[in-house]
Amino acid sequence: MTTIEPVPAVVPQRQGRSVADGLRNALPKIVLAPSFAVILVFVYGFILWTVYLSFTTSRILPVYKWGGFDAYYRLWSQPNWYVAMQNLAIFGILYIGICIALGLFIAILMDQRIRAEGVLRPIFLYPMALSFVVTGTAWKWFLNPGLGLENTMHHLGWESFRFDWLVNPQMAIYTVVIAGVWQASGFVMAMFLAGLRGIDGEIVKAAQIDGASNVAIYRRIIIPLLRPVFLSAFIVLAHMAIKSYDLVIALTGGGPGNATELPSTFMYSYTFTRNQMNVGSASAVMMLMGITAIIVPYLYSELRERKQ
């Protein structure tokens, strides 16, 4: 008698529950939706906006008059843009190459059962905690032709020592490389060290029993096993190289002249100070394409690997 509930009471309750159920089912999506919407608008929407601007005749302010490929023609006929691309090539290759070589070298040294590893590792890594502006300021002072390194060497008795790279248009881009390497190589070292610690010791032992020398073990076994770390380091560094803006601004201000112009500084000055917003937008689109070409295949392969 009491086991069967009265029918009229059940029906409204079920309706109420289904609404509540619906809400409960949608709740996770409702929570995620604002973030996703924000990303859609402020990342993807804004990228489209920038792409559109690059096809307009915008100067000081955005205007929406169609200008075709004019901005791109003008971008690619700017000597400044070629300087920026050339500098990016020099900076990118040296920065990535030296960071990886130095990072790997220090990581291998650190992996030799070093007693003071806990002291040394933070020393190599601390520059990564600093702002690029601080790094630029410190190196600008350190390399100051009048009072910095050059002066110090004269004090030490090396009178003929010359180091004017910071004000020498031919060499200024290399000071950016030096400061950049100082900042990031410790991080690359940490990546390699983590990779080295992850290698199966048995493989190395087997090679040692076979009489392989240490050099051969590193060259033939360990370094090839670190391939994924090389790839990660390359991606991270390439990404930082293309984006780097603050370091150049703080260290050289893009100068002397336009000697250390990079695409990032080019974009900023054409957009905000030279009143050629469409050309600035076009250069931003170029930067985005460069980064996309590096990041998308990497992300794609990473996400696919995880699925398997």
Add this chain to the structure above:
Amino acid sequence: MSATQETANGTVSAGSARTARYFIYAALIVLALVYLLPLYVMLTTSLKSLDEIRAGDMLALPREPSVAAWVRAWGEACIGVSCVGIKGYFWNSIKMVVPAVVISTLLGALNGYVLTKWRFPGHKIVFGMMLFACFIPFQAVLIPMARLLGLMGLSNTTTGLVMVHVIYGLGFTTLFFRNYYEAFPDELVKAAMIDGAGFFRIFWRILLPTSGPIIVVTVIYQFTNIWNDFLFGVSFAGGEASPMTVALNNLVSSSTGVKEYNVDMAAAVFAALPTLFVYIVAGRYFVRGLMAGAVKG
């Protein structure tokens, strides 16, 4: 993994093994000194007087260490036309960093929770799109953002900068929490669901209490990135609302008057202190955040 077992190996004599170790230590110590040099020079210069800087040797310790330059940098140095030091900009940065870190971390935690424990069709695409957003060059969104902030009346405000940093930090915070919660056993969540716990209750009672490490990693990563940001600061908040990095650059690159190198360096130390402090206190988590940001997916 240790590769130096020459003596056990028998192929190399004990003597040359010792030489090799001396070489390794010598190389590491020299390298460590080189890495420390700019920091050392920055600190010692900030403690010297201008006369001593002009006369002397950059590497020498200050003869009469004084914090006069620090006091000047903090309260008197001229940035642009106002000579009130960097203290206001330092607080600007604090007022920008704290809310931006809290909001982006909280949203990242919720997003990561949804993307791992409440999956829906298409969750992979949503995550992929959020992930790619981490890596875009900000130059590609700079003009529209400047425009929008202007329309909203938020140009040159700290509020505007907080908004920008939350938006462009979301990808990373979501990534961190998603990867962390991915490893959290689904069975526990299912069991709680069967017991009638709802969405927020499960998050609050089950996932959040175990999230300590990833919260620390995310907070440190976001704090460092936002504090160190320059591009957004210089593009959207010039003048009075500038963050510390922008003020430092204005101070150092201004060409009016006598160049006070010691004051420049003291200001750089102030700009570096918060992140260096975090690094020294919680370096392990700092590195973990960098690695999580580098090895994605």
